Amino acid sequence: MNGPAAESHNHFVDYDELPEGSFYDPDAEYEPDPEYAATLAPDAARQRRERIGPTGRLLPYFRIPGPLVDHGPATIIAMCNQKGGVGKTTSTINLGAALAEYGRRVLLVDFDPQGALSVGLGVNPTELDFTVYNLFMERGMSADEVVLKTAVPNMDLLPSNIDLSVAEVQLVSEAARESALQRALMPLMSDYDYILIDCQPSLGLLTLNALTAAHKVIVPLECEFFALRGVALLAETIEKVQERLNPELELDGILATRYDSRTVHSREVLARVVEAFDDHVYHTVIGRTVRFPEATVAGEPITTYASSSVGAAAYRQLAREVLARDIRNS
């Protein structure tokens, strides 16, 4: 997996020139939530002194993005890992909401027939007349009929439900079966700055469509046993898509999720992930907190459900880091 991430430091502000306190600080930017802050920074004093982030590397300062005058064309990002429960849907909602807070126009695409992304934004998938399936499979269907506004300003949703599972079967016999989503998203590109696709937990035809449509991939990786198992297969799939279907596809980054620094195990997994993927691993790490499942039940992103929580701050920092890596859009 080679990508431009190695050069990405060029976009970061030089941390040596920053005033004291402007780097990541578990106590500074948001209301203290000591229990959760401890999951991210076991040694806050050392972190402050040496500016070491949770991945063990120097933590760059990710500047607050300025407002945009024009919008689009969108950067399309696929949130992808064939393992379930690793934080794909949670990261899609909350990265999207944080980008929208920074004034970016965001479209979230629910590309999992389970419809968890739609549910997480308060939409009941069984009550929808039209979903991403219709846009994807029916020619002549206009996006306006399918796209829903969310409660978050600047953020829209292409919802899905179980109908999408049929698409996988129907597509098999089509000629350009991997590029159906790319075609469906084309007319929406100019309306948005970011289109985030929440993939289903498999490497099947739906995920191939997402990877073919995308400019970049974000791989959420749970800091748990066997997290790395399956990543080789995912990397191979990404490489195949790069060779055959989408030469522009890049791995934007690997996002460590559900991290709890109080457990040796979580720290070990994160260290191994950094060892294996180096600069591809985002400096931002998402800690484990019950606030995420709570926000899902409330049908809201954590950035509005618990706006001053550490979880919300983590996704805002991720948004700034993603923007810093995105030459197209920063």
Ligand SMILES: Nc1ncnc2c1ncn2[C@@H]1O[C@H](COP(=O)(O)OP(=O)(O)O)[C@@H](O)[C@H]1O
């Ligand atoms: N950082 C986190 N801390 C605690 N729970 C989390 C975190 N991220 C996700 N979860 C919870 O874990 C479950 C699976 O997350 P989800 O985002 O749906 O994973 P995926 O889409 O990869 O299957 C959900 O109940 C979600 O609320």
Ligand SMILES: [Mg+2]
């Ligand atoms: Mg999901």
